[in-house]
Amino acid sequence: MILANYLAAACVFSIGLYVVLSRRNLIKIVMGLSLMESSTYLLLVSLAYRRGSTAPVLTSPPGTTSMSALARGNVADPVLQNFCLTAIVIGVAVTGVFLSVAVRIAQHYRTLDAGEVRALRG
Amino acid sequence: MSEPSPEGEALPGRPGTHSGPPEPVHRPALAAVLAVGVAAALTAALVGVPREGAKLPTVARYALEISLPTWHTTEPVNEIVYGTRGFDTFGETFLLLAAVVSVTTLTRRRESRRAQGGEQRAGAREQEEVDPSGEAGDAGEAEARVAEREEQPGGVDDAPATPDAIGLGVPAPEDSEAMSVVVRTAARVAAPVLAVAGGYLVAWGYSPGGGFPAGAVMVGVLLLLYAGFGHQRLAPVLRPSLLEAIELGGALAIIALGALGLVLEGSFTANFLPLARAPDTILSGGVLQAFSASELFEVSSGLALAIFALLAMEHDWSPDPDPGPDPGPHADADADADADADEDEEEQ
Numbered sequence: 132m133i134l135a136n137y138l139a140a141a142c143v144f145s146i147g148l149y150v151v152l153s154r155r156n157l158i159k160i161v162m163g164l165s166l167m168e169s170s171t172y173l174l175l176v177s178l179a180y181r182r183g184s185t186a187p188v189l190t191s192p193p194g195t196t197s198m199s200a201l202a203r204g205n206v207a208d209p210v211l212q213n214f215c216l217t218a219i220v221i222g223v224a225v226t227g228v229f230l231s232v233a234v235r236i237a238q239h240y241r242t243l244d245a246g247e248v249r250a251l252r253g
Numbered sequence: 254m255s256e257p258s259p260e261g262e263a264l265p266g267r268p269g270t271h272s273g274p275p276e277p278v279h280r281p282a283l284a285a286v287l288a289v290g291v292a293a294a295l296t297a298a299l300v301g302v303p304r305e306g307a308k309l310p311t312v313a314r315y316a317l318e319i320s321l322p323t324w325h326t327t328e329p330v331n332e333i334v335y336g337t338r339g340f341d342t343f344g345e346t347f348l349l350l351a352a353v354v355s356v357t358t359l360t361r362r363r364e365s366r367r368a369q370g371g372e373q374r375a376g377a378r379e380q381e382e383v384d385p386s387g388e389a390g391d392a393g394e395a396e397a398r399v400a401e402r403e404e405q406p407g408g409v410d411d412a413p414a415t416p417d418a419i420g421l422g423v424p425a426p427e428d429s430e431a432m433s434v435v436v437r438t439a440a441r442v443a444a445p446v447l448a449v450a451g452g453y454l455v456a457w458g459y460s461p462g463g464g465f466p467a468g469a470v471m472v473g474v475l476l477l478l479y480a481g482f483g484h485q486r487l488a489p490v491l492r493p494s495l496l497e498a499i500e501l502g503g504a505l506a507i508i509a510l511g512a513l514g515l516v517l518e519g520s521f522t523a524n525f526l527p528l529a530r531a532p533d534t535i536l537s538g539g540v541l542q543a544f545s546a547s548e549l550f551e552v553s554s555g556l557a558l559a560i561f562a563l564l565a566m567e568h569d570w571s572p573d574p575d576p577g578p579d580p581g582p583h584a585d586a587d588a589d590a591d592a593d594a595d596e597d598e599e600e601q
Contacts, residue, residue: 133304134300134304137300138299140299142292144291144292145289152279152288153285155276155278187330188329189320189327198532202318202320203314206309206317209316210310211313212461213330213461219465220345220349221349224353225352227559230563232359234563234566235359235360244277
């Protein structure tokens with residue numbers, strides 16, 4: 132039942148959204164964003180799954196099936212796996228930028244509470 | 254406009270604040286309603302999505318079928334990442350580059366304001382409005398400043414290079430930069446193995462993604478050595494000038510590969526290299542392998558730049574430790590001199 136994976140991804144995404152909306156600690160907001168990113172990885176890999184399929188790799192033990200037969204056979208979706216790879220890299224980039232902003236805010240305002248960070252300061 | 258509370262809102266790592274006031278939250282009920290609403294909408298949408306029994310989409314079947322005859326590679330995911338959807342990966346590469354540039358810009362040292370036309374003077378009125386006391390922070394900040402001075406080279410004079418000579422049972426903290434001989438030996442053994450594994454992933458492994466996971470492995474090697482030996486031993490490798498050159502070299506190679514495909518074969522990232530006859534060799538895949546290898550340099554140096562920029566981030570406390578007399582419009586020359594003196598103090 133791959134539907135359970137889909138629904139788990141929806142749940143994880145909503146938990147991340149709740150954290151981003153309700154917390155005021157900047158580090159926890161970044162953690163919530165990472166949770167939302169992770170839910171997309173779970174969803175993309177689950178969408179790529181097919182019942183009884185092999186990985187999208189065209190090598191098999193010698194003498195079993197030819198490579199071209201594998202390409203026409205029951206294989207998981209490689210395009211969605213590619214999307215997942217892209218999403219991971221973008222997630223890392225976004226988290227890195229947010230964390231450096233959070234450190235600078237902590238240094239300038241001496242607080243990580245997003246509610247305190249209102250005024251412009253030099 | 255609200256002032257930061259005098260106690261400071263529990264910066265992490267400051268002693269004595271672990272059992273502090275309850276964590277501030279922002280409209281949790283409204284957030285819960287919104288999150289549940291989004292969950293309901295997502296559930297309704299995902300129930301209708303094709304499941305494990307569905308046929309493979311045409312684009313996926315196409316990628317599977319062309320990867321052997323056209324590219325001589327047995328790895329359709331790599332064929333999509335660097336071939337069919339190469340333009341997507343091209344954009345992703347420069348998104349990563351943009352993120353690295355942002356992190357480097359955000360984490361660099363404060364620049365001298367001498368050259369910037371008196372920002373300090375211009376901001377003085379607002380600074381006073383926000384922080385009328387003008388004092389340089391609380392006890393926690395003073396503590397952090399001391400800690401930062403100790404982190405600088407030569408900060409703690411009596412710190413040995415390694416903790417091996419320190420007897421057992423000596424109370425923490427350890428001041429030495431490297432870790433114990435056990436950790437250092439383990440890092441020496443594991444680092445070459447991991448580095449070879451990373452090279453294998455990009456050259457012969459045909460792992461999905463090629464250069465991306467291999468680059469992450471290479472950063473893992475750097476972090477392992479950093480943890481074992483400390484920053485100073487790794488400083489010659491971690492110079493930003495070196496890492497930035499590698500990073501931009503990788504980006505240039507990717508642009509050149511894409512553009513050569515456009516010039517020679519008529520489409521961006523098209524293959525123009527001779528393909529090895531047999532799959533599963535280092536030359537099979539042609540331009541895919543070259544793209545993947547460039548991505549290794551781009552990703553590993555980019556991640557290393559971002560991680561070590563964050564680790565080495567210096568405290569840019571504001572306001573300055575000893576602000577001079579309030580620089581009014583009549584005291585331009587004096588204010589400049591004060592600002593310069595402050596800068597000089599910070600440089601040391």
